[in-house]
Amino acid sequence: MSTSRSTVIRAVTIAGALGVAAIGYSCRPTKPSLVTGDAAARVYVAPGQYDEFYAFMSGGFNGQVSVYGLPSGRMLKLIPVFSQHAENGWGYNEETKPMLQTTHGFIPWDDTHHAELSQTAGVPDGRWLFINGNNTPRVARIDLTRFETEEILEIPNAAGGHASPFTTPDTKYIVSATRFSVPIPNTDVPIDSYKKNFRGTLSFISADKPGQMDIAFQIMMPGYNYDLGHAGKGPSDGWFFFTTYNSEQAYTKLEANASKNDKDFVAAVNYKQAETCVANGKAKAFPSKYAHNFVDDKSRVASSEIKTSVKMLDPTDCPGLVYYLPTPKSPHGVDVDPTGEYIVAGGKLATVIPVHSFTKLQKAIADKAFETTVDGVPVLKYDATIAGEVQKPGLGPLHTEFDGKGYAYTSMFISSEIVKWKLGTWEVVDRAPTYYSIGHLMIPGGDSRQPFGKYVVAMNKITKDRYLPTGGELTQSAQLYDISGDKMRLLLDFPTIGEPHYAQALPATIIRDKQIKFFSLKDNANPHVARAESETGIKRIGKRVDVKMIAIRSHFAPDNIEGVQQGDTVYFHLTNIEQDWDILHGFAILGAENSELIMQPGETRTLKWLPKNAGVYPFYCTDFCSALHQEMSGYVRVSPRGSTVALSAGTSPKAQSQIARLQAVQGQR
Amino acid sequence: MSRASRLLTAAAALLLGALYFTPLWSIRLVAPQYPEGLGMLIGIRDISGMKENDLHSINGLNHYIGMRPIEAAAIPELRYMPWIVAGLIATGLIVALVGRRRLLAVWMFGFAALGVAGLYDFWRWGYDYGHNLDAEQAIIAVPGMSYQPPLLGSKQLLNFTATSWPAAGGILAGLAFALGAAALVLAYRRRPSASGLGAALLAASVACTSGTQSLRLGVDVCAECRMLVTDARFGARVVTHTSKVLTFDSIDCMRKHLAGIPASDVRDVWLADAAHPGSLVRAGEATLLDDESLHPPMGTTYARAAYAR
Numbered sequence: 021m022s023t024s025r026s027t028v029i030r031a032v033t034i035a036g037a038l039g040v041a042a043i044g045y046s047c048r049p050t051k052p053s054l055v056t057g058d059a060a061a062r063v064y065v066a067p068g069q070y071d072e073f074y075a076f077m078s079g080g081f082n083g084q085v086s087v088y089g090l091p092s093g094r095m096l097k098l099i100p101v102f103s104q105h106a107e108n109g110w111g112y113n114e115e116t117k118p119m120l121q122t123t124h125g126f127i128p129w130d131d132t133h134h135a136e137l138s139q140t141a142g143v144p145d146g147r148w149l150f151i152n153g154n155n156t157p158r159v160a161r162i163d164l165t166r167f168e169t170e171e172i173l174e175i176p177n178a179a180g181g182h183a184s185p186f187t188t189p190d191t192k193y194i195v196s197a198t199r200f201s202v203p204i205p206n207t208d209v210p211i212d213s214y215k216k217n218f219r220g221t222l223s224f225i226s227a228d229k230p231g232q233m234d235i236a237f238q239i240m241m242p243g244y245n246y247d248l249g250h251a252g253k254g255p256s257d258g259w260f261f262f263t264t265y266n267s268e269q270a271y272t273k274l275e276a277n278a279s280k281n282d283k284d285f286v287a288a289v290n291y292k293q294a295e296t297c298v299a300n301g302k303a304k305a306f307p308s309k310y311a312h313n314f315v316d317d318k319s320r321v322a323s324s325e326i327k328t329s330v331k332m333l334d335p336t337d338c339p340g341l342v343y344y345l346p347t348p349k350s351p352h353g354v355d356v357d358p359t360g361e362y363i364v365a366g367g368k369l370a371t372v373i374p375v376h377s378f379t380k381l382q383k384a385i386a387d388k389a390f391e392t393t394v395d396g397v398p399v400l401k402y403d404a405t406i407a408g409e410v411q412k413p414g415l416g417p418l419h420t421e422f423d424g425k426g427y428a429y430t431s432m433f434i435s436s437e438i439v440k441w442k443l444g445t446w447e448v449v450d451r452a453p454t455y456y457s458i459g460h461l462m463i464p465g466g467d468s469r470q471p472f473g474k475y476v477v478a479m480n481k482i483t484k485d486r487y488l489p490t491g492g493e494l495t496q497s498a499q500l501y502d503i504s505g506d507k508m509r510l511l512l513d514f515p516t517i518g519e520p521h522y523a524q525a526l527p528a529t530i531i532r533d534k535q536i537k538f539f540s541l542k543d544n545a546n547p548h549v550a551r552a553e554s555e556t557g558i559k560r561i562g563k564r565v566d567v568k569m570i571a572i573r574s575h576f577a578p579d580n581i582e583g584v585q586q587g588d589t590v591y592f593h594l595t596n597i598e599q600d601w602d603i604l605h606g607f608a609i610l611g612a613e614n615s616e617l618i619m620q621p622g623e624t625r626t627l628k629w630l631p632k633n634a635g636v637y638p639f640y641c642t643d644f645c646s647a648l649h650q651e652m653s654g655y656v657r658v659s660p661r662g663s664t665v666a667l668s669a670g671t672s673p674k675a676q677s678q679i680a681r682l683q684a685v686q687g688q689r
Numbered sequence: 690m691s692r693a694s695r696l697l698t699a700a701a702a703l704l705l706g707a708l709y710f711t712p713l714w715s716i717r718l719v720a721p722q723y724p725e726g727l728g729m730l731i732g733i734r735d736i737s738g739m740k741e742n743d744l745h746s747i748n749g750l751n752h753y754i755g756m757r758p759i760e761a762a763a764i765p766e767l768r769y770m771p772w773i774v775a776g777l778i779a780t781g782l783i784v785a786l787v788g789r790r791r792l793l794a795v796w797m798f799g800f801a802a803l804g805v806a807g808l809y810d811f812w813r814w815g816y817d818y819g820h821n822l823d824a825e826q827a828i829i830a831v832p833g834m835s836y837q838p839p840l841l842g843s844k845q846l847l848n849f850t851a852t853s854w855p856a857a858g859g860i861l862a863g864l865a866f867a868l869g870a871a872a873l874v875l876a877y878r879r880r881p882s883a884s885g886l887g888a889a890l891l892a893a894s895v896a897c898t899s900g901t902q903s904l905r906l907g908v909d910v911c912a913e914c915r916m917l918v919t920d921a922r923f924g925a926r927v928v929t930h931t932s933k934v935l936t937f938d939s940i941d942c943m944r945k946h947l948a949g950i951p952a953s954d955v956r957d958v959w960l961a962d963a964a965h966p967g968s969l970v971r972a973g974e975a976t977l978l979d980d981e982s983l984h985p986p987m988g989t990t991y992a993r994a995a996y997a998r
Binding site: 275276279369371415434435436437453454455456457482484485 | 830
């Protein structure tokens with residue numbers, strides 16, 4: 021009995037041991053720590069110290085631009101561009117509402133993708149930042165002395181403004197190309213008539229004169245999807261390169277149907293040739309409506325105009341304008357190295373990174389090494405333009421930036437890594453994992469003639485477990501790597517808002533000292549400005565009531581308003597008469613259906629208010645401005661329609677005595 | 690067949706019942722953008738995700754390479770596997786009841802054949818899913834690339850590392866097979882001493898806890914006095930019925946310790962052979978001598994030593 025029991029125990033022990041061994045094998049190692057050495061010190065910016073670089077990141081589906089400091093990864097500002105921003109009244113106040121006008125009406129949102137700094141001689145100069153709106157195709161210019169959007173141009177004859185707003189080396193032009201081909205002009209046709217009716221366009225936008233952005237010319241292209249672009253530089257100056265996919269011309273289930281061809285194209289555009297053709301009258305006047313919105317420099321009031329025509333070039337009328345360079349598997353990014361010789365394409369589904377040579381391109385054109393012609397666009401032979409292929413780079417190559425030392429850095433979406441490789445030998449020299457699924461990557465000045473180098477930032481599409489979890493929707497994740505040595509070193513992981521697609525960065529010193537601190541009150545040309553308390557007042561024309569008010573620490577004037585009636589439209593014109601850095605005031609009134617106002621020093625902003633019911637409504641300052649900020653408030657009395665209450669705007673006796681004292685002090689000075 | 694053998698056979702058969710509740714095999718997928726991993730559990734009745742929506746996610750990802758969706762309904766084996774296992778359990782219980790060792794051998798052969806056939810079938814499905822891709826629908830088409838998961842171990846499939854191992858059910862099935870094998874060994878061996886295949890298996894698996902392993906000087910600690918065992922001529926090992934191994938630095942220490950535990954707990958007693966330092970002899974095969982020529986480990990004037998008879 022005892023023997024058989026012990027035998028059973030032994031047998032169970034054997035089997036158990038086998039089981040334990042199997043479980044042991046299936047255990048996997050956990051993720052190792054990847055940050056080494058002095059990474060913390062490298063990204064630490066001591067209190068009161070400044071970051072070395074400004075980084076401008078697109079906000080993706082928040083429609084804005086966010087500004088970060090590098091290497092700290094601290095967010096410094098969100099610049100509203102294409103989306104209404106209740107936080108400061110952008111797109112809600114009367115001065116900025118025209119900025120969001122389009123031929124489709126007032127559009128309160130867009131999807132920003134690519135931040136592009138203006139350049140001089142191929143180097144970022146810190147004058148402006150351009151950003152595209154992908155959904156309702158637009159480009160915006162942001163002034164980098166104010167960090168404010170100053171101009172927005174709608175792109176006609178386009179859908180999906182994705183390949184935008186990349187600049188030429190002198191910012192003579194920025195471009196915008198159609199991600200979605202559509203009938204041009206857009207008309208009611210069956211979707212399955214795609215091949216016959218759908219076209220793409222490449223737009224060249226004159227960009228170097230503030231307030232005068234316009235479509236210089238458009239090029240009518242075969243109906244493919246135009247994805248990204250970059251200008252040539254140095255020897256290739258005068259050329260622009262765009263990737264294009266869906267050469268299958270699929271219009272349904274694109275993920276499969278637009279991924280069939282082994283090669284799609286890089287479109288090489290000779291825009292000097294385009295200028296010649298336009299000058300020689302080869303471009304047709306093409307009726308096209310599009311909005312142009314810009315902020316007047318003196319009044320700080322935006323206006324919107326509708327333009328009615330563009331110059332349209334057809335490649336068949338302008339030989340030598342465009343060539344197609346066959347490029348493997350649905351290319352996404354197209355990036356030109358600092359020398360201007362190499363054109364690197366990232367085939368999303370390709371197993372190599374193909375690099376075209378500008379020298380070989382020139383020779384292939386001279387030799388007429390054409391495979392075929394598509395709608396007047398010659399297709400060059402792949403071998404005739406290719407300089408080399410980076411073999412086994414990883415999975416899903418997307419975008420490439422350069423360090424100016426002969427190396428290229430390519431983002432790999434599927435294998436989630438940055439791959440560093442050498443230009444000329446095409447050998448991979450280093451890889452660094454990213455967390456997770458990197459889209460664009462950015463080296464300060466990394467697409468220019470003289471990269472500033474030092475860091476590469478990975479902008480990832482998937483965040484998952486990188487930060488404390490915050491429900492189903494997470495911020496995006498970015499990583500900062502040191503690229504000053506032979507190997508990339510992960511330094512920092514920081515969250516970013518919206519969904520940064522592309523970003524650009526430049527040394528802070530280029531723009532830091534050009535920042536305005538306030539707007540000069542004496543230059544304020546807003547038609548409703550009140551430069552002093554004496555210029556305030558109230559006026560009625562029919563059902564419209566205009567109230568001119570000032571804001572100064574710690575009161576509004578007037579702050580007691582009577583005689584407003586139900587059904588009136590009231591405009592509060594608030595001027596912040598401070599002339600002191602960072603003394604902002606806000607204005608909010610109960611029941612306003614739009615937002616608050618934020619007035620920078622010296623700035624006038626207008627809020628529209630539609631009182632519906634009789635009563636008394638308080639308003640107050642929303643931006644904590646002073647010790648008596650809580651006292652900075654007032655009332656509007658709303659009476660029934662037809663009431664005999666007289667229109668008046670004044671101050672209470674207490675406020676009047678305060679004001680008198682203040683004026684006396686000012687008088688003594 | 691001995692009672693032990695019949696018991697083991699019955700246990701093996703009943704253990705197979707676990708396959709109705711736990712998966713047989715698991716395939717785990719980890720990629721840079723899936724640090725938490727995705728997983729698939731394959732049972733005799735169903736294929737499911739490790740987490741609630743894993744299978745859905747795996748099928749979603751597989752569409753990129755043109756792999757058709759993995760659906761339990763499309764795999765007929767999942768309908769008849771439960772009946773095969775039921776048959777194996779029933780016949781196993783009959784074998785245990787009848788107690789004929791030849792029947793047991795036949796049953797074990799059937800068990801092994803079904804196991805091999807099952808693994809082959811699993812491999813065949815993996816091959817089929819991994820190779821028969823819909824080129825028309827494939828978005829990522831890497832020339833020459835197939836996506837067959839491994840049967841056992843890890844394999845890189847594009848950005849995913851696929852790792853395949855038996856799951857709880859598979860391990861329990863292996864355990865059932867091992868029990869059956871042990872039953873077979875018991876049924877066929879001549880006498881109830883540790884010999885033949887059974888002994889080899891036992892030695893391999895319990896070596897690390899065996900009483901017969903020689904004393905590890907400077908490593909083993911006396912279970913009584915807590916001193917290190919330092920002299921190979923002295924010392925003892927006691928193996929209890931719960932397979933606990935107690936080591937002592939002297940026979941005296943052992944005696945002291947055994948006085949404190951029930952005698953029925955003790956399965957085996959091994960003593961250091963003073964004539965052959967390093968080897969152990971069973972207590973029943975040793976002669977104890979009080980030997981004044983030996984210097985004992987602890988201050989007594991003579992040492993009690995064991996010599997093999």
